[in-house]
Amino acid sequence: MSRMPIVAALVGNPNAGKSALFNALTGARQKIANYPGVTVERKAGRLILPTGEPVELVDLPGSYGFDSTSPDEEVTRKVIMGEQTGQAQPDVIVLVLDSSNLEQHLVFAQEVLELGRPTVVALNMVDLAERDGLVLDPAALETALGVPVIPTVAVRRRGLAELGAAIGEARDRARAHEAHPRPHVTLPERRMLAHEMASAAIISETAKHRIHAKLDKALLHPWAGPPILFALLFVVFQAVFTWATPFADGLEALVGSLGDLVKATLPESLLRDLITDGIIAGVGSVVVFLPQIVILFFFILTMEATGYMARAAFLMDRLMAGVGLSGRSFIPLLSSFACAIPGIMATRSITDPKDRLTTILIAPMMTCSARLPVYAVIIAAFIPNDKVGPGIGLQGLVLFALYVAGIVGAMLVALVLRRSVTKGAASGFIMELPKYQLPTIKDLAIGLWQRAWIFLRRAGTMIFTVTIALWILLNFPRAEPGQDQINASVAGTLANGLAVVLEPIGFNRDMSLAIIPAMAAREVAVSSLATTYAVSASDDDDQTAMALGDQLKSRWTLPMALSFLAWFVFAPQCLSTIAVARRETNGWKWPSFMLAYLFALAYLASFVTFWTAMALGLG
Amino acid sequence: MTLDQLPLGTPARIASVDWSALVAEEAQRLQSLGLDAGARVTLAYRGVFAGHDPLAVEIGRMTVALRRVHARAMTVEPITEAVGA
Numbered sequence: 185m186s187r188m189p190i191v192a193a194l195v196g197n198p199n200a201g202k203s204a205l206f207n208a209l210t211g212a213r214q215k216i217a218n219y220p221g222v223t224v225e226r227k228a229g230r231l232i233l234p235t236g237e238p239v240e241l242v243d244l245p246g247s248y249g250f251d252s253t254s255p256d257e258e259v260t261r262k263v264i265m266g267e268q269t270g271q272a273q274p275d276v277i278v279l280v281l282d283s284s285n286l287e288q289h290l291v292f293a294q295e296v297l298e299l300g301r302p303t304v305v306a307l308n309m310v311d312l313a314e315r316d317g318l319v320l321d322p323a324a325l326e327t328a329l330g331v332p333v334i335p336t337v338a339v340r341r342r343g344l345a346e347l348g349a350a351i352g353e354a355r356d357r358a359r360a361h362e363a364h365p366r367p368h369v370t371l372p373e374r375r376m377l378a379h380e381m382a383s384a385a386i387i388s389e390t391a392k393h394r395i396h397a398k399l400d401k402a403l404l405h406p407w408a409g410p411p412i413l414f415a416l417l418f419v420v421f422q423a424v425f426t427w428a429t430p431f432a433d434g435l436e437a438l439v440g441s442l443g444d445l446v447k448a449t450l451p452e453s454l455l456r457d458l459i460t461d462g463i464i465a466g467v468g469s470v471v472v473f474l475p476q477i478v479i480l481f482f483f484i485l486t487m488e489a490t491g492y493m494a495r496a497a498f499l500m501d502r503l504m505a506g507v508g509l510s511g512r513s514f515i516p517l518l519s520s521f522a523c524a525i526p527g528i529m530a531t532r533s534i535t536d537p538k539d540r541l542t543t544i545l546i547a548p549m550m551t552c553s554a555r556l557p558v559y560a561v562i563i564a565a566f567i568p569n570d571k572v573g574p575g576i577g578l579q580g581l582v583l584f585a586l587y588v589a590g591i592v593g594a595m596l597v598a599l600v601l602r603r604s605v606t607k608g609a610a611s612g613f614i615m616e617l618p619k620y621q622l623p624t625i626k627d628l629a630i631g632l633w634q635r636a637w638i639f640l641r642r643a644g645t646m647i648f649t650v651t652i653a654l655w656i657l658l659n660f661p662r663a664e665p666g667q668d669q670i671n672a673s674v675a676g677t678l679a680n681g682l683a684v685v686l687e688p689i690g691f692n693r694d695m696s697l698a699i700i701p702a703m704a705a706r707e708v709a710v711s712s713l714a715t716t717y718a719v720s721a722s723d724d725d726d727q728t729a730m731a732l733g734d735q736l737k738s739r740w741t742l743p744m745a746l747s748f749l750a751w752f753v754f755a756p757q758c759l760s761t762i763a764v765a766r767r768e769t770n771g772w773k774w775p776s777f778m779l780a781y782l783f784a785l786a787y788l789a790s791f792v793t794f795w796t797a798m799a800l801g802l803g
Numbered sequence: 804m805t806l807d808q809l810p811l812g813t814p815a816r817i818a819s820v821d822w823s824a825l826v827a828e829e830a831q832r833l834q835s836l837g838l839d840a841g842a843r844v845t846l847a848y849r850g851v852f853a854g855h856d857p858l859a860v861e862i863g864r865m866t867v868a869l870r871r872v873h874a875r876a877m878t879v880e881p882i883t884e885a886v887g888a
Binding site for chain 1: 826828829831832833834835836837839847848849850856857859862863864865866867868869870872873
């Protein structure tokens with residue numbers, strides 16, 4: 185007999201360990217999407233009960249209470265109440281409590297229990313509580329709450345089977361009985377009850393032996409903390425460039441031999457050219473950056489999982505306050521280093537609307553991973569691989585400078601915006617600093633896999649399509665014998681027109697050509713350069729074998745390359761970001777503003793870079 | 804004494820909070836984190852740069868970051884630690 189799966193939802197305070205529990209329960213069988221109409225992420229997965237019954241498990245955003253104002257917490261409330269479109273009301277609520285923070289987490293727990301919905305409590309991270317010298321009595325808590333309480337340790341898979349069984353039983357009980365909403369109590373009363381219940385559930389509490397207090401002593405130290413943070417960020421950027429090299433080289437060789445294989449097997453034709461020059465050269469040149477993106481996300485996910493990200497926000501708050509933002513903006517901005525889209529979506533946790541708008545407007549200036557392929561190719565071709573110090577390479581240093589340029593630009597823009605268009609009451613900064621935790625390999629692996637998959641899917645769909653379209657535009661109409669194919673093509677004609685405007689900033693025709701399809705996704709600039717030079721090299725056998733870097737070196741000067749880099753620091757080269765900004769700001773007003781000011785800034789930056797480099801005689 | 808003036812590491816009880824001095828949404832957020840009259844708190848860290856902003860406050864087994872402007876609205880009484888209290 186096939187039954188409808190039980191729908192269960194994980195509910196709890198932020199930092200209750202919900203996501204780790206979710207990963208442990210569902211493994212890699214997860215689906216990530218958005219709730220319809222809002223950009224809050226919906227994470228769902230499947231687990232099979234010991235009885236063989238399937239459960240659809242939904243991980244809801246962490247919440248402190250039902251009357252909260254943030255869009256994330258609104259979704260949590262609506263799903264529990266059964267008011268969220270696109271989500272069936274959960275049959276069973278799995279209330280996740282942090283064992284070492286019971287008094288706090290029991291406040292929201294009571295609010296959820298008041299609804300009288302079938303509920304199971306996961307007393308999570310009991311191991312960490314024990315480490316902190318807390319011995320708990322789950323039975324006492326069960327009596328006090330009136331629902332089953334299962335101690336769990338997600339990381340070590342403790343209590344997972346019991347939790348699953350309890351979910352099934354809760355659903356069966358609910359079928360036999362009607363829901364009984366409990367009487368409503370006020371917040372101060374809930375807080376008092378929480379204190380009583382927590383005290384009753386604690387068997388013994390030894391002197392606070394807390395590792396995180398010691399870590400915070402160093403990491404939040406007024407003078408040591410910020411240098412540690414900056415050193416860490418510097419290591420991240422060096423790692424992105426150096427650790428990835430062997431993997432990227434391997435992928436590049438693979439792409440090259442794939443192209444050779446196709447060349448050797450297929451007869452010479454326009455179709456073969458499409459496959460080798462268009463698809464393999466184009467998509468391949470983007471895929472080779474997968475290792476760098478994985479490494480960057482590895483650091484971001486690790487910082488989140490360990491709890492350091494919140495400390496970084498704390499350390500950055502004063503600096504951010506200097507430009508009218510708060511430490512809360514730091515997390516969306518740091519996420520924007522991977523991609524502005526999740527970054528802009530993460531601004532939903534910023535409560536002040538003006539603060540949030542400013543963060544959205546400057547997020548595209550953070551160097552996203554899609555710029556990395558562009559930077560990497562240009563830097564590798566034009567910046568010598570010299571050592572400027574122990575463990576510090578010149579290439580890594582230039583990359584770091586590009587990141588810094590984006591950050592400084594963003595801060596200056598924020599400063600101006602907060603004094604003009606997004607003027608408002610001074611924003612505040614209130615956030616919980618979660619306990620430090622060792623990240624688990626499984627949680628990291630799942631997170632990395634999801635990011636890598638999103639990147640590859642983009643390469644396989646959008647970049648694939650854009651590359652083919654560009655190849656067609658580059659190859660038609662066909663050139664007369666002796667005529668340059670690119671100048672004859674549709675794309676070349678367009679680029680020659682655009683080049684007139686971009687000439688003052690040092691762009692040649694190929695650079696102008698590259699930034700058009702890069703509007704779809706920045707990294708396409710690399711694949712379009714690769715395709716362009718592959719097409720033009722077909723006429724000239726000597727150059728066919730040249731790698732993209734050598735092609736660039738033979739055709740561009742250093743000031744041109746630097747100007748191209750400066751353009752990519754600021755230019756709003758990504759339609760998806762504009763689309764997300766439109767959705768998040770409910771209209772075209774702010775995305776249009778964003779486009780205009782970023783293009784102006786990019787043009788100015790490239791102009792200054794190009795002519796400064798020329799004046800210094802680098803050309 | 805207000806919370807921002809409390810010496811680091813000194814346990815104290817929040818005597819009263821002037822909610823009217825705060826933006827309504829921030830007041831609600833502080834309350835939902837348990838920062839309200841009667842709560843026992845310790846000031847754990849002060850920020851680095853000028854103004855010693857933000858502050859990290861320990862409440863129960865949780866650490867909460869907030870700004871001085873919030874702490875100034877909270878009047879605290881240091882707890883003279885009785886043995887075993």
